[in-house]
Amino acid sequence: MAKPVSIEVWNPNGKYRVVSTKSMPGTRWINLLIQQDCRLEICTEKKTILSVEDIIALIGDKCDGVIGQLTEDWGEELFSALSKAGGKAFSNMAVGYNNVDVNAANKYGVAVGNTPGVLTETTAELAASLTLAAARRIVEADEFMRAGLYDGWLPHLFVGNLLKGQTVGVIGAGRIGSAYARMMVEGFKMNLIYFDLYQATRLEKFVTAYGAFLKSNGETPVTWKRAASMDEVLQEADIISLHPILDKTTYHLVNKERLAKMKKEAILINCSRGPVIDEVALVDHLRENPMFRVGLDVFEDEPYMKPGLAELKNAIVVPHIASASKWTREGMATLAALNVLGKIKGYPVWFDANRVEPFLNENAQPPAAIPSIVNAKALSLPVSKL
Numbered sequence: 001m002a003k004p005v006s007i008e009v010w011n012p013n014g015k016y017r018v019v020s021t022k023s024m025p026g027t028r029w030i031n032l033l034i035q036q037d038c039r040l041e042i043c044t045e046k047k048t049i050l051s052v053e054d055i056i057a058l059i060g061d062k063c064d065g066v067i068g069q070l071t072e073d074w075g076e077e078l079f080s081a082l083s084k085a086g087g088k089a090f091s092n093m094a095v096g097y098n099n100v101d102v103n104a105a106n107k108y109g110v111a112v113g114n115t116p117g118v119l120t121e122t123t124a125e126l127a128a129s130l131t132l133a134a135a136r137r138i139v140e141a142d143e144f145m146r147a148g149l150y151d152g153w154l155p156h157l158f159v160g161n162l163l164k165g166q167t168v169g170v171i172g173a174g175r176i177g178s179a180y181a182r183m184m185v186e187g188f189k190m191n192l193i194y195f196d197l198y199q200a201t202r203l204e205k206f207v208t209a210y211g212a213f214l215k216s217n218g219e220t221p222v223t224w225k226r227a228a229s230m231d232e233v234l235q236e237a238d239i240i241s242l243h244p245i246l247d248k249t250t251y252h253l254v255n256k257e258r259l260a261k262m263k264k265e266a267i268l269i270n271c272s273r274g275p276v277i278d279e280v281a282l283v284d285h286l287r288e289n290p291m292f293r294v295g296l297d298v299f300e301d302e303p304y305m306k307p308g309l310a311e312l313k314n315a316i317v318v319p320h321i322a323s324a325s326k327w328t329r330e331g332m333a334t335l336a337a338l339n340v341l342g343k344i345k346g347y348p349v350w351f352d353a354n355r356v357e358p359f360l361n362e363n364a365q366p367p368a369a370i371p372s373i374v375n376a377k378a379l380s381l382p383v384s385k386l
């Protein structure tokens with residue numbers, strides 16, 4: 001028998017039972033669910049990461065849908081339990097869904113939602129923040145001040161890298177990678193080199209137009225290049241930011257050999273998923289190359305760091321907070337709730353998961369559609385014509 005898991009209940013007499021494995025920011029997501037006849041149960045357990053056993057206990061005998069988190073292992077066991085409880089909907093409160101076995105969800109006919117779009121700019125802004133912090137050694141300098149070590153201006157004190165006119169490299173120029181690229185190109189007049197399986201046409205057009213604008217102003221135009229290989233980006237870029245999804249093709253995409261191809265004074269940023277970098281190789285590389293710097297939001301064995309990383313001055317580490325702005329986190333909660341609610345209600349899937357703004361307008365009722373279901377095609381779900 002699984003140990004009971006503590007919960008808080010909203011709208012106890014609601015017809016549909018929806019479980020959220022965590023409390024989430026804001027109240028709109030709660031109101032949207034209870035207005036539509038859902039009994040909402042929010043897990044209030046103190047521990048951060050719930051086990052499969054905990055979640056099975058939460059699902060119980062009757063459950064219409066679950067809102068879950070990227071720290072949970074959504075595979076065969078959980079989808080089987082959800083399906084047995086009559087559930088047809090699960091949503092991650094995240095855009096990334098590498099913690100979800102979508103084939104297992106397909107097998108049990110469970111729709112899998114994610115939360116794209118609402119976190120694009122917030123995540124790109126954190127990647128840009130880490131870039132600046134690494135380039136200008138802000139964390140080291142802050143520690144130095146607080147330790148009372150500053151005794152006057154010096155020509156060599158915390159000298160870092162200038163971004164203007166340098167090259168920014170983006171691996172994975174999807175929503176977040178493209179937003180980050182635009183920030184660095186427009187904000188710091190950097191040239192762009194990117195690698196993606198697909199052409200980032202809108203991004204290319206943006207850099208071309210911005211370059212023309214700078215030229216017309218008598219300034220040096222910015223340029224862009226789509227690299228034929230990832231190695232080309234690693235060799236040419238001064239800053240490299242990783243933004244691909246995590247799957248078999250991107251696991252340890254940055255390894256010992258690839259780190260060796262990067263410039264000795266390059267800066268590497270990772271706001272995608274930890275296992276995209278071989279973190280043991282990274283620690284060795286940082287030790288051997290003190291001018292090489294890294295800004296990490298995610299880690300290979302989250303929440304742990306590989307031995308040695310925390311001691312390195314040329315590494316900036318933050319605890320997976322890239323999407324942590326109030327507006328974004330409340331929006332993620334809303335999208336996750338509407339994914340589950342929409343499937344329970346039998347709504348069609350929204351026609352474009354990149355354009356989720358109508359669901360986020362607090363002053364209007366959301367469209368009668370499901371914002372984003374990653375296995376919509378596999379489950380042959382109807383698509384909204386709105």
Ligand SMILES: NC(=O)c1ccc[n+]([C@@H]2O[C@H](COP(=O)([O-])OP(=O)(O)OC[C@H]3O[C@@H](n4cnc5c(N)ncnc54)[C@H](O)[C@@H]3O)[C@@H](O)[C@H]2O)c1
Binds near residue numbers: 119123175195250322
């Ligand atoms: N740190 C955080 O808090 C945080 C926040 C949001 C998203 N993320 C991560 O960022 C990822 C990207 O999010 P997004 O909304 O930009 O997704 P997206 O799907 O718009 O972009 C991912 C891009 O990666 C590209 N890609 C896939 N495989 C590749 C490969 N082998 N080499 C190069 N490019 C490849 C895709 O073609 C796509 O353009 C998410 O899947 C998630 O894991 C992290």
Ligand SMILES: O=C(O)[C@H](O)CO
Binds near residue numbers: 094095
């Ligand atoms: O994939 C995601 O959405 C993040 O990692 C959390 O915002």
